[in-house]
Amino acid sequence: MAGxxxxxxxxxxxxxxxxxxxxxxxxxxxxxQLINFAHGDVLMVGAYVGFAAVVFLKLSIWWAFLLAMGxxxxxxxxxxxxxxxxxxxxxxxxxxxxxxxxGVSLFLENSGLxxxxxxxxxxxxxxxxNRPLSISLGGIDFTVTTFQVTILAVTGILLLFLQYxxxxxxxxxxxxxxxxxxxAARLMGIDVDKTISFTFxxxxxxxxxxxxxxxLYYNAIDxxxxxxxxxxxxxAAVLGGIGLIPGAVLGGFSLGFLEALVSGxxxxxxxxxxxxxxxxxxxxxxxxxxxxxxxxxxx
Amino acid sequence: xxxxxxxxxxxLLTIAGLLKPQKGAIYYxxxxxxxxxxxxxxxxxxxxxxxxRRVFSxxxxxxxxxxxxxxVKDKGEISARMEExxxxxxxxxxxxxxxxxxxxxxxxxxxxxxxxLMARPRLLxxxxxxxxxxxxxxxxxxxxxxxxxxQGTTILxxxxxxxxxxxxxQRAYVLVTGRIVLEGSARELLKxxxxxxxxxxxx
Numbered sequence: 029m030a031g032x033x034x035x036x037x038x039x040x041x042x043x044x045x046x047x048x049x050x051x052x053x054x055x056x057x058x059x060x061q062l063i064n065f066a067h068g069d070v071l072m073v074g075a076y077v078g079f080a081a082v083v084f085l086k087l088s089i090w091w092a093f094l095l096a097m098g099x100x101x102x103x104x105x106x107x108x109x110x111x112x113x114x115x116x117x118x119x120x121x122x123x124x125x126x127x128x129x130x131g132v133s134l135f136l137e138n139s140g141l142x143x144x145x146x147x148x149x150x151x152x153x154x155x156x157x158n159r160p161l162s163i164s165l166g167g168i169d170f171t172v173t174t175f176q177v178t179i180l181a182v183t184g185i186l187l188l189f190l191q192y193x194x195x196x197x198x199x200x201x202x203x204x205x206x207x208x209x210x211x212a213a214r215l216m217g218i219d220v221d222k223t224i225s226f227t228f229x230x231x232x233x234x235x236x237x238x239x240x241x242x243x244l245y246y247n248a249i250d251x252x253x254x255x256x257x258x259x260x261x262x263x264a265a266v267l268g269g270i271g272l273i274p275g276a277v278l279g280g281f282s283l284g285f286l287e288a289l290v291s292g293x294x295x296x297x298x299x300x301x302x303x304x305x306x307x308x309x310x311x312x313x314x315x316x317x318x319x320x321x322x323x324x325x326x327x
Numbered sequence: 328x329x330x331x332x333x334x335x336x337x338x339l340l341t342i343a344g345l346l347k348p349q350k351g352a353i354y355y356x357x358x359x360x361x362x363x364x365x366x367x368x369x370x371x372x373x374x375x376x377x378x379x380r381r382v383f384s385x386x387x388x389x390x391x392x393x394x395x396x397x398x399v400k401d402k403g404e405i406s407a408r409m410e411e412x413x414x415x416x417x418x419x420x421x422x423x424x425x426x427x428x429x430x431x432x433x434x435x436x437x438x439x440x441x442x443x444l445m446a447r448p449r450l451l452x453x454x455x456x457x458x459x460x461x462x463x464x465x466x467x468x469x470x471x472x473x474x475x476x477x478q479g480t481t482i483l484x485x486x487x488x489x490x491x492x493x494x495x496x497q498r499a500y501v502l503v504t505g506r507i508v509l510e511g512s513a514r515e516l517l518k519x520x521x522x523x524x525x526x527x528x529x530x
Contacts, residue, residue: 198397205383205394211345212381217369217398217446 034170035292036285041176041245043284044183048238049261050268050276051190052231058207058271059227061122065129066107067235068258069136072251074100074236075243076144079151089155089240093182096240097233104232105225107132113221133258140251148250151243179241186234187277193230194273203227207271256300263307269317278318328489329502335485336378338502339452342483343375344368355450370398374448378455378485380439384428388419391427391438395445405445412441415471433464440471451475453484457491469495493517 049071056064074096081092111132115125158175194200202223205213210220242257243249264283268275283303290299310317329335340346342353344365352361360368374395383391392412396405413420416437422430427438436456443451453472457465465488473495476482486492493499493513501509501522509521516522 201386201390201394202397204386204390208383208385209381212377212383213394214345214365215343215369215375215377215381216394216442217366218394219366 031292033165033168035288037170037172037176038292039285039288040281041179041284042287043281044179045238045241045245045257045280046261046264046283047277047280048183048186048234048241049257050264050280051273052235053262053265054268054270054273054276055203055227055231057265058273059203059224060112060116060125061271062112062125062129063262063270064112064228064231065126065258065262066111066132066136067231068254068256068261069133069140070100070103070107070232070254071235071239071242071257072140072249072254073103073136074232074239075249075253076140076239076251077236078240078243079149079249082152082155089244092155093237093240096236100232100236100239101229104228108225108228113224137252137255144251146251148248150247151249153247156244175244179245182237182241186237190230190234190273199223199226260303263303263310266307266315267310267317269320272317272319275317275319282318328486328492328499332504333502334505335502336454337505339375339454339483339485340377342368343373343452345375366398369446372447372449373452374443374446374450375452376439376443376454376456378458380432380435382427382430382435382438382442384426386427387424388427388430388438389423391442392419392423392445395442398446408445408447412444415444415474416441433460433468436460436464436468437471440468440475444475448480450481450483453482455485455487457486457488465491489522493522 049067052067052070053064056062056067077096077099078089078092081087081095082089085095087095111128112125115128156175156178158173160171160173161177162169162171192200194203202213202218203226205216205218206220206223213223214220238257238261239249239254242253260283261280264279265276266279267282268277268279283306286306287299287303290296290302314320337346341348342355344360344363344367347362352359354360355368355371355373360371383394386394389409392409393405396408399405399408413423418434419438419441422434427435430438440453440456456468456472460468469491472482472484476495484492484496493516496513499511499513499516500507501516509516509519511519
């Protein structure tokens with residue numbers, strides 16, 4: 029039982045990170061029905077911006093988070109503007125946009141290899157307090173590190189922030205309106221392109237936080253580091269129900285738990301195969317995801 | 328009025344700025360508005376209630392109405408307009424926290440009209456508001472449309488239900504494959520042999 033609880037705690041950290049990345053996938057999918065396969069690479073760029081902020085600019089880790097968020101938000105807007113918007117305006121098929129997304133992903137990875145070089149870099153130690161805390165809950169003992177608590181807290185704050193944006197601000201309402209019916213949104217006077225840009229900015233900023241957290245978590249960053257978390261977060265988004273914000277969070281945490289349990293009770297080598305098997309199973313049996321419903325349209 | 332595919336909806340969508348005309352020009356209050364984007368036209372006072380209502384089904388009734396006044400900055404103004412819409416459609420007030428997708432067809436039509444009114448349009452474009460509604464509801468919707476018109480909003484109505492449309496309209500135009508083939512006062516058209524034969528089911 030103690031072991032199980034410990035695995036859950038471990039799953040919570042990785043799950044938070046997956047959730048942050050999955051949100052970007054799901055928001056972009058919700059608004060333009062595109063799986064933005066470059067999203068994981070935006071995470072990588074965020075990790076490098078954070079790295080540069082603490083190593084070269086000597087900023088604190090919190091400023092590094094903010095700087096990484098700002099830079100990737102701009103990157104997200106740029107990617108949308110250069111790669112996806114022209115296709116959308118020409119009414120290109122969705123497959124063209126998807127292939128373009130893979131192209132953007134390869135472009136970012138290879139630019140990363142060129143600019144940052146393929147070697148692994150580490151964030152300097154001691155940026156975030158990482159001390160183990162022993163907790164006893166109803167006679168069961170387990171350990172949580174202060175870093176794990178930090179990851180959870182950062183994720184929690186960002187989720188609240190997102191909830192506020194999406195449900196309480198005018199821009200958030202516009203986002204949901206565009207996701208629901210872009211043409212009807214246009215009739216309300218909503219600038220659909222601007223709303224889509226904002227969605228990319230928001231999703232990319234969240235990916236940046238995940239990138240910095242992953243850099244700190246694994247103590248390593250490299251230009252291809254975004255591929256795996258990108259794919260995993262994509263699976264998380266599909267698991268929860270692609271296009272649904274609560275689904276991304278649920279999917280992220282579920283995936284984190286699943287990985288922790290597989291690594292803990294079976295073998296960490298089985299972790300990735302199991303996760304991808306899960307993707308196949310969802311697509312076969314419940315493609316709309318855990319929270320997805322088949323929408324019934326009224327005539 | 329006109330048969331399916333005559334170009335009625337296309338005309339409205341083009342006026343509202345969702346489609347660009349291949350040729351020709353659109354004048355509104357003496358100004359050429361051809362090809363201007365929808366948000367600009369909303370600001371100029373043109374609102375479209377699209378075919379099939381197109382309410383934001385995953386947003387609440389209240390949020391739908393708020394979005395109708397998207398370009399209005401003043402919050403007090405927005406709530407004043409919302410009160411007006413609620414007065415006109417008390418059903419919407421009762422259901423303001425409900426998701427629009429859970430409303431009945433008639434309620435969705437009311438919401439679509441209410442949402443358009445939130446922009447305080449000078450020209451209201453209505454595309455087949457009676458579609459799929461029970462006859463009693465159709466009469467109710469038409470009564471409201473007439474009321475809106477009497478209060479000073481110009482209405483351009485597209486309808487398959489020619490009989491109803493001609494009873495509330497002042498002028499009517501019949502479209503065939505994108506061209507106006509007949510126009511005149513609604514009263515004249517109601518009496519016209521051609522119209523009776525083609526649209527009103529008379530012999």
